[in-house]
Amino acid sequence: MKDYELTITKFLQRAVDLFSHKEIVSKLSDGSLHRYTYADAYERICQLAHALDDYGLELGDRVSVMAVNHYRHYELYFGPSCSGRSIHTTNHRLPEHHLTEIINEAEDRLLFVDPAFVETAEAVADDLETVEQYVVLDDEVPETSLDPVVDYESFIAGYDTEYDWPELDEEREFALCYTSGTTGLPKGVQYRHRRMFLHTLVHGHVDVFGVSENDTVMPVVPMFHVNGWGFPYSGTFYGSKLVLPGQHTSPEAVADLIAAEDVTVAAAVPTVWIDMDSYLESSESEPLESLDRVLTGGSAPPASLMQKFEEVYEAPIYQGYGMTEASPHLANTFETTQMQDLPDEEGYELKRKAGIPAPGAQIRLRTQDGEPVPHDGDTPGEIHARSPWLTDGYFKRPEANESSFEDGWFKTGDIGTIDEYGYLDIVDRIDDAIKSGGEWISSVELEISLIDADGVGEAAVIAAPHEKWQERPVAFVVTEDDSIDEASLREHLLETFPKWWLPDVFRFVDEIPKTTTQKFNKKDLRDQFIEEEGELPLEQ
Amino acid sequence: MKDYELTITKFLQRAVDLFSHKEIVSKLSDGSLHRYTYADAYERICQLAHALDDYGLELGDRVSVMAVNHYRHYELYFGPSCSGRSIHTTNHRLPEHHLTEIINEAEDRLLFVDPAFVETAEAVADDLETVEQYVVLDDEVPETSLDPVVDYESFIAGYDTEYDWPELDEEREFALCYTSGTTGLPKGVQYRHRRMFLHTLVHGHVDVFGVSENDTVMPVVPMFHVNGWGFPYSGTFYGSKLVLPGQHTSPEAVADLIAAEDVTVAAAVPTVWIDMDSYLESSESEPLESLDRVLTGGSAPPASLMQKFEEVYEAPIYQGYGMTEASPHLANTFETTQMQDLPDEEGYELKRKAGIPAPGAQIRLRTQDGEPVPHDGDTPGEIHARSPWLTDGYFKRPEANESSFEDGWFKTGDIGTIDEYGYLDIVDRIDDAIKSGGEWISSVELEISLIDADGVGEAAVIAAPHEKWQERPVAFVVTEDDSIDEASLREHLLETFPKWWLPDVFRFVDEIPKTTTQKFNKKDLRDQFIEEEGELPLEQ
Structure with missing residues (x-):
């Protein structure tokens, strides 16, 4: 003892x-x-x-x-x-x-x-x-x-x-x-x-x-x-x-409870805050007055939402990055000295990221071959993590431990970039990333951009098998507006991405299936797509 | 590993x-x-x-x-x-x-x-x-x-x-x-x-x-x-x-450096801040503009100084309580919910205390016989401390460890009170407390009150041996003003303390001897007093 x-x-x-x-x-x-x-x-x-x-x-x-x-x-x-x-x-x-x-x-x-x-x-x-x-x-x-x-x-x-x-x-x-x-x-x-x-x-x-x-x-x-x-x-x-x-946990109920009990800190996944914003738009009241900060995680909230919570509701959103294995916290955004000197837009670009490793947590990026990846804010690599509160291994799963740990580092399965100041950005899941002709295409970045397009409600991008390129992106889109079509979305994406990043197929659907924790169920989407279409042909 | x-x-x-x-x-x-x-x-x-x-x-x-x-x-x-x-x-x-x-x-x-x-x-x-x-x-x-x-x-x-x-x-x-x-x-x-x-x-x-x-x-x-x-x-x-x-580390040099480097947090013993206040009083400049908070410890600063730093210099003083054995931190003041609801005067009274144990630190009070002392803000006891960063024992001093540790608690040698909300107040050192007729008289409280009297520069109170009461207080006072005499000081102290707390002897001196860490050297004072006066007689 x-x-x-x-x-x-x-x-x-x-x-x-x-x-x-x-x-x-x-x-x-x-x-x-x-x-x-x-x-x-x-x-x-x-x-x-x-x-x-x-x-x-x-x-x-x-x-x-x-x-x-x-x-x-x-x-x-x-x-x-x-x-x-x-x-x-x-x-x-x-x-x-x-x-x-x-x-x-x-x-x-x-x-x-x-x-x-x-x-x-x-x-x-x-x-x-x-x-x-x-x-x-x-x-x-x-x-x-x-x-x-x-x-x-x-x-x-x-x-x-x-x-x-x-x-x-x-x-x-x-x-x-x-x-x-x-x-x-x-x-x-x-x-x-x-x-x-x-x-x-x-x-x-x-x-x-x-x-x-x-x-x-x-x-x-x-x-x-x-x-x-x-x-x-x-x-x-x-x-x-x-x-x-x-x-x-409905927006109305959460807002009422915040107001009634003078809540200063509320923690929930981004969808709660997206729904809260819609609710507040249609409500006359200002129930978030006591709220000092909003903590979120699990997936990145849109930058527009972060700006609105900070400037309109005066309850800035802080991002956390973590996972079950890490108890969960690993990294978070906060207003660093450097950010105070940046123009608003660049500041929100940083706040949208996963942030800075918490004191004691360490993050490194590795290629699929285990080589170090430069911290240039651009080159993606698998995120490895260490921290004194990260798990020492899965319960009764020796084979998972074998594949998930390396030199005392936990291989998160997330793909990210780190810029010169240590800001981590989550680009994708290894399972979700699209390996096209030896390069990675980020399904998450495509999704974020699609959701940013006017009239798009939800968007999920999966990796479909391709006979030449190994994998190619396929987009599933829920529209709120009949004027949206493939051509307009391709044009929208081309403002940000190279042509080879653009999905080979756009599917317009009524809803996207979700897991029990309200994440897109990409596995189901992918299985169903393959069942229906098989491998994508060369000329797409 | x-x-x-x-x-x-x-x-x-x-x-x-x-x-x-x-x-x-x-x-x-x-x-x-x-x-x-x-x-x-x-x-x-x-x-x-x-x-x-x-x-x-x-x-x-x-x-x-x-x-x-x-x-x-x-x-x-x-x-x-x-x-x-x-x-x-x-x-x-x-x-x-x-x-x-x-x-x-x-x-x-x-x-x-x-x-x-x-x-x-x-x-x-x-x-x-x-x-x-x-x-x-x-x-x-x-x-x-x-x-x-x-x-x-x-x-x-x-x-x-x-x-x-x-x-x-x-x-x-x-x-x-x-x-x-x-x-x-x-x-x-x-x-x-x-x-x-x-x-x-x-x-x-x-x-x-x-x-x-x-x-x-x-x-x-x-x-x-x-x-x-x-x-x-x-x-x-x-x-x-x-x-x-x-x-x-002169007030002027510290103030200049704060201004030149936009210092937000500065940590020093109270005397630095007392001297800083005098310096700023005589200075035209406002060098503390960047300063957000002042951390101090080692001994309690006067409440008037705390109020001035908070309200005039806008750099509130936070008290820390600690010691070499504790790395040093154990407790500190901060503005709790409860303090926000208090009138200013009571708030400063709490901020002047040693504060709340830091997360992980634990504090208890014990009588000289090892019995628990009630947390009533009034009854003094020896402060025992535990924390995951406190030492596990003195280097090569088994006999000191024997007397300083008990059930995993470190016996600090400080005497304190704890109020119902857990605020610790340091009343005295066991070595400095005056044991008069089976009761403790706090030399520290007498000193604080003496310093508060107009025209008093420094004051140290020691325990002098007494033939009837075992020990009685003796005050050494440095005055800045010729009008100060024993009668006026007695009158001043009687506003706060019972008659039996008042020093039997007041000595007006040019300066009070200090240790290398700028604390009053009460041991020297006491040794010298005893050499000169011996035991105090009954009728004092």
């Missing part, structure tokens, strides 16, 4: 020692607000830990949680982990066979489930080999075939509201989360106390997200999705007021 | 990867400014590491440095440490026999010395048992008896400007610093890579010092004094422009 182990128990202790009076507010399924303090939460977390002891859960055992963002989910972030167990957060939108596989692989012994997801749990329950007990996150058990089942309030009721937290080894797992890859089975990432301690320290940085005691933090991003990007932990460590929106 | 060791080498690599164009500016002994970039510094740090290899310095060996703040001292912060050696920073103002003892105890093999301190080195050289080589921090060697001796530029000249830094164990010592206790021999504190990594992560926090790439950071505090409070490290990790003032 070290003289000070870096464990997430320290977050909880700091909150209750220094900020016990600060609030955690949850919007419940019936739309009502539940509010209590860190002191209240702490007592129930202690009760939960005692209940797990009493149940017979051993050190290192795991529990599943299938829930949206609310105070009981928050309690589950600490009760199991701080008492030496691990919480496996599951995405209820996964295909059923994925859910079954990951819960069985994780050997979860209890499953905590929101009333709204009881049906999902019922659908997989027969195939769950290790789950012994279901706990419904409510004060009563609904009509259900789950068995044995108990409600959460009864589960923790009557236990002592103090707990003697064990000194845990900082390399102990405190949580497990699976990547929702678009190809193949999800892969588990074990989160370890030390790594989340360091990840959380970085969240408080003025050049990262600057999470502060002064903030009211609302993770709209689901708590089952990569530690809710870490905000439930950093909010706790820094004593921020926390606002948990439950399933109420 | 871990997959990512928390070493200070990461600071250097980040600076050169991302902020290579940012500047380090040093004011040299002749008053001229030396400026170069992190890229330039990096090349010379690599050369220095090669020079140490070539010299035959082994992993773990130590070098002494006796220097003020400038770029060569900065290079010595990284070259030895990142190549696996350790830098022992020495305070040239120590008594000669202390210097000899600590350099011998540390077994330093090289001694790097400023030309200005060559005489000091010469005075002790005959007694240094392990120093083999002197290196003068200049481009030529002055007339000196030091032998063998070489100038720094010749020492590093010609070596490769790249270096393959070793992967070091994060618990390896990178620096050694001795406490300058007012009683007894200095005790050495070994700083370890992991601990400074964590200390530095906390420096970037918006609720701590918020060190940012946007900042221009000037440590006025000497770099031989507890890692320059950590600013040379945090400035590097976050890519701040660094300004090193050399020996030019």
Whole structure:
């Protein structure tokens, strides 16, 4: 044992020692607000830990949680982990066979489930080999075939509201989360106390997200999705007021909650902010007045949206770049000295990028052959990452570890460029990039440009097999305007790209299929295109 | 070896990867400014590491440095440490026999010395048992008896400007610093890579010092004094422009440098800011325009000074509480949500305190018998501290470790109170507190009140032995005004304190003796008083 182990128990202790009076507010399924303090939460977390002891859960055992963002989910972030167990957060939108596989692989012994997801749990329950007990996150058990089942309030009721937290080894797992890859089975990432301690320290940085005691933090991003990007932990460590929106993530609901609770920091994927902009355009009110900054990630928001949030709503968008394997944070945008001297347009061009590696994170670019790529802002390479909070390997996947790690660096599968000042730009996924005649064409850059064209709603670009060039781009476009045709789009793209980058085929569709995490499902698109068209011929 | 060791080498690599164009500016002994970039510094740090290899310095060996703040001292912060050696920073103002003892105890093999301190080195050289080589921090060697001796530029000249830094164990010592206790021999504190990594992560926090790439950071505090409070490290990790003032620490020189280099953050002990205020009062210029915040520590600044810096100079003072053993940071003031709602006067009353423990640091209060003390803002107790960057024990002092550590907590020897919101207030040193009839009288509180009286320049209060009460306070006062007498001071103190707190004796003196770190030398005062007066009689 070290003289000070870096464990997430320290977050909880700091909150209750220094900020016990600060609030955690949850919007419940019936739309009502539940509010209590860190002191209240702490007592129930202690009760939960005692209940797990009493149940017979051993050190290192795991529990599943299938829930949206609310105070009981928050309690589950600490009760199991701080008492030496691990919480496996599951995405209820996964295909059923994925859910079954990951819960069985994780050997979860209890499953905590929101009333709204009881049906999902019922659908997989027969195939769950290790789950012994279901706990419904409510004060009563609904009509259900789950068995044995108990409600959460009864589960923790009557236990002592103090707990003697064990000194845990900082390399102990405190949580497990699976990547929702678009190809193949999800892969588990074990989160370890030390790594989340360091990840959380970085969240408080003025050049990262600057999470502060002064903030009211609302993770709209689901708590089952990569530690809710870490905000439930950093909010706790820094004593921020926390606002948990439950399933109420529509623009109107998010805007109302921001206004009602004076939220200063809200974190969500770009689509939430795109929809928010549309909503605000049609609304008379100014609900974002308290909002100081917007944190987003997962994919790059349009530069126009970033400018609008900064200049009109006065809540600048900060980009984060990360991934499940990295807890998730690796890099982020912030206004550097250099940017302050740039004209607006160039400044937004930099802010649109993935940003600067966070303190402790390191990024390098490599060719497919493993050679270094120059940091010229132009030459793309695969992004390799290191950081003291990045995973040390996938759970029970030695073959994936073999291919994903090299000299202590994690091969992210993302393709990027780095400019002379260290700004990282994500150009593509290796899986999505189009290898045309030995060169890479970025499907992402084509998509961004297509969406920028007037009258285009959505656009996805895939790699179609080609008999000469190996692969060529094919575009799927959702239009909002009948005047859009292939000729006008080709003309639009030619303003930015060389002729050989232009898609060989444009398909106009009503919608683009999405994955459970609302990314374009390019795998489905590609499979379907190949089934229908086969290999593209030479003369296209 | 871990997959990512928390070493200070990461600071250097980040600076050169991302902020290579940012500047380090040093004011040299002749008053001229030396400026170069992190890229330039990096090349010379690599050369220095090669020079140490070539010299035959082994992993773990130590070098002494006796220097003020400038770029060569900065290079010595990284070259030895990142190549696996350790830098022992020495305070040239120590008594000669202390210097000899600590350099011998540390077994330093090289001694790097400023030309200005060559005489000091010469005075002790005959007694240094392990120093083999002197290196003068200049481009030529002055007339000196030091032998063998070489100038720094010749020492590093010609070596490769790249270096393959070793992967070091994060618990390896990178620096050694001795406490300058007012009683007894200095005790050495070994700083370890992991601990400074964590200390530095906390420096970037918006609720701590918020060190940012946007900042221009000037440590006025000497770099031989507890890692320059950590600013040379945090400035590097976050890519701040660094300004090193050399020996030019007069109010006028500091003000000029702030203005010339657009310094945003300056760190120095309170006396610097007290003198700065007097200087600015008599000056026509407004040199602090760029200054965003002032960091201070070591002793509490007067509330009136804090208010003036915030409201007149628009550079609020943030208090830090720490010590050599803690690298040094433990707690700091910041504007919490609660303070925003308080009237000005109460707000400044909180800002004057030592503040809130930094994320990861923990503070508790204990009675002399080891019993918990309530957090009521009123009851004093000894401050015990834990943090992941606090030392794990004194260097070669098993008996001091025995008495200074308890259950993993460090007994600071400071007496404090903690209020219900966790604000720590330093009331006294255990050594300085006056034990009168079983109660503690705070010498520090009496001093603060005396200084607040019109016409009082300095005031020190000591504990004099008393035949009945065990100890009683005696005040030494420097007046700026002939109208001040004992009666007026007693009247002034009675506005705040009970009668039994008032000093039994007031002595009006021309000056108060100071230690080498500019603290009141209460030990000398006390020894002299006892020699002259003996035990105080009953009727006083």
